[in-house]
Amino acid sequence: MKIGIVGLSLSGKTTLFNALTGSQVDTTAFMSGKGDAHRAVISVPDERLDVLNDLFQPKKKTPATIEYIDLAGLNATEQKKTGFSDQFLGQIRLVDAILVLVRHFKNDSVPHPLNTIDPLRDLGIVEAEFILSDLGIIENRMERLLRQMKAKKTDQDAREYELLERCKAFLEEEKPLRNLPMSTEEQFLVRGYQFLTQKPLIVCVNIGETDIHNDSAVLASFSVYQQAGQVSVLTVSAQIEMEVQQLTTEEAELFRSDLGIVDSAMGRLVRESYDLVGLISFFTVGSDEVRAWTIRRHTVAPLAAGAIHTDIERGFIRAEVVAYDEFIRRKTMALCRTDGVLRLEGKEYIVKDGDIINFRFAV
Ligand SMILES: Nc1nc2c(ncn2[C@@H]2O[C@H](COP(=O)(O)OP(=O)(O)OP(=O)(O)O)[C@@H](O)[C@H]2O)c(=O)[nH]1
Ligand SMILES: [Mg+2]
Structure with a gap:
């Protein structure tokens, strides 16, 4: 930004x-x-x-x-x-x-x-x-x-x-x-x-x-x-x-x-x-890097993916999303999955501030 x-x-x-x-x-x-x-x-x-x-x-x-x-x-x-x-x-x-x-x-x-x-x-x-x-x-x-x-x-x-x-x-x-x-x-x-x-x-x-x-x-x-x-x-x-x-x-x-x-x-x-200015952050997490990304409020998932790379935007399939607070309560993705708070979202999904996201894409 x-x-x-x-x-x-x-x-x-x-x-x-x-x-x-x-x-x-x-x-x-x-x-x-x-x-x-x-x-x-x-x-x-x-x-x-x-x-x-x-x-x-x-x-x-x-x-x-x-x-x-x-x-x-x-x-x-x-x-x-x-x-x-x-x-x-x-x-x-x-x-x-x-x-x-x-x-x-x-x-x-x-x-x-x-x-x-x-x-x-x-x-x-x-x-x-x-x-x-x-x-x-x-x-x-x-x-x-x-x-x-x-x-x-x-x-x-x-x-x-x-x-x-x-x-x-x-x-x-x-x-x-x-x-x-x-x-x-x-x-x-x-x-x-x-x-x-x-x-x-x-x-x-x-x-x-x-x-x-x-x-x-x-x-x-x-x-x-x-x-x-x-x-x-x-x-x-x-x-x-x-x-x-x-x-x-x-x-x-x-x-x-x-x-x-x-x-x-x-x-x-x-x-x-x-x-x-209407900006929010979403996060990507992993053992290599934990990172905050900047997007405008009301941005749909594929465009948010584009903040990372245009390839991910173009090849967008789905977003695996968990809200920050939900994640912090459980501390592992596995628990988030079994508790059903790790959601699969499509291209209409509007990314929220604090979302932790893993994009699935094909190039
Ligand atoms: N007293 C006072 N002087 C200030 C303040 N801010 C800037 N100045 C002074 O104003 C002068 C110009 O400041 P700059 O920051 O160079 O202004 P600028 O807008 O970048 O100027 P240009 O790039 O030339 O357009 C400097 O001598 C500053 O020390 C302030 O808050 N109080
Ligand atoms: Mg100046």
Whole structure:
């Protein structure tokens, strides 16, 4: 799973990236809009995986991972609100979820591209960019479909055209596509376009050191976003988290308790990135490897198998499934089988969080 970090320039993206991933990318130089994207992979903490690891004692334990990508900043100015390059948009189309970092912290030595601090406005600017970009893709595609249908009209094309028309109207009302209800079939039709406004969104408000315990007003101002599905809004102090990240564990504990921070904001952010974006884990177990795999909620078994390998998806026959809790109560697959909690599921089965699965497939 890939999460792209975007936002206006100097909103603290690289600082947050360092905090999240333990990287040490330079933030003093104000890279603004230049240079390549930074990437780092982190593990998703999951105590179920540790329990399974103790039971199976495999050679290898592989947690679910999140790859964070720190992309270049958007150089918005009052005159010119568009700023994302095609190269940038191409990169962000490939991520599974988008983290928009907006600046709330005050720091006179760090200029804001629009000179004033207004996190809600900044999020609006980024969203408007995404809406425009999706509209562009839709218009191109509709033109091509129209030509194609003049030559030879197929049901499939007609359905797609009708759906794109609906998407277009929705976007023209400045609404993101993630709020447009779609059937499974329709989702499938547009899957290849990788619409930016359809991707799960994590809004991260980068608050100043002095506002750590005083973030309810900021959060409240984002309530419209919070009510939408597949969007989560949270506050973080990127600067502090980056500093904490560079300390030893004991130092970090001390530092946190001095500031009255209970939980590492980073741990929270990682978990929220995962949950709120609608991701779940299933497990594969054995003496070689115990492993957590990431899929979207409501994924059917063959597609879940595809997270492991496309061969398993293509050759899918059945899934042997036991729920994590049922397994833990018995501790062996043999007992699960005799107790009837190890089920055989077909291609319609919707995988649940914590399922332990053995896929049967033929290639
Ligand atoms: N006071 C304060 N300063 C911060 C915070 N987060 C980032 N900064 C400062 O803001 C400046 C820019 O931070 P970066 O992390 O480089 O911002 P960026 O969004 O990656 O910038 P570009 O890549 O240039 O768009 C640095 O000097 C940071 O130290 C924060 O939470 N509080
Ligand atoms: Mg940066």
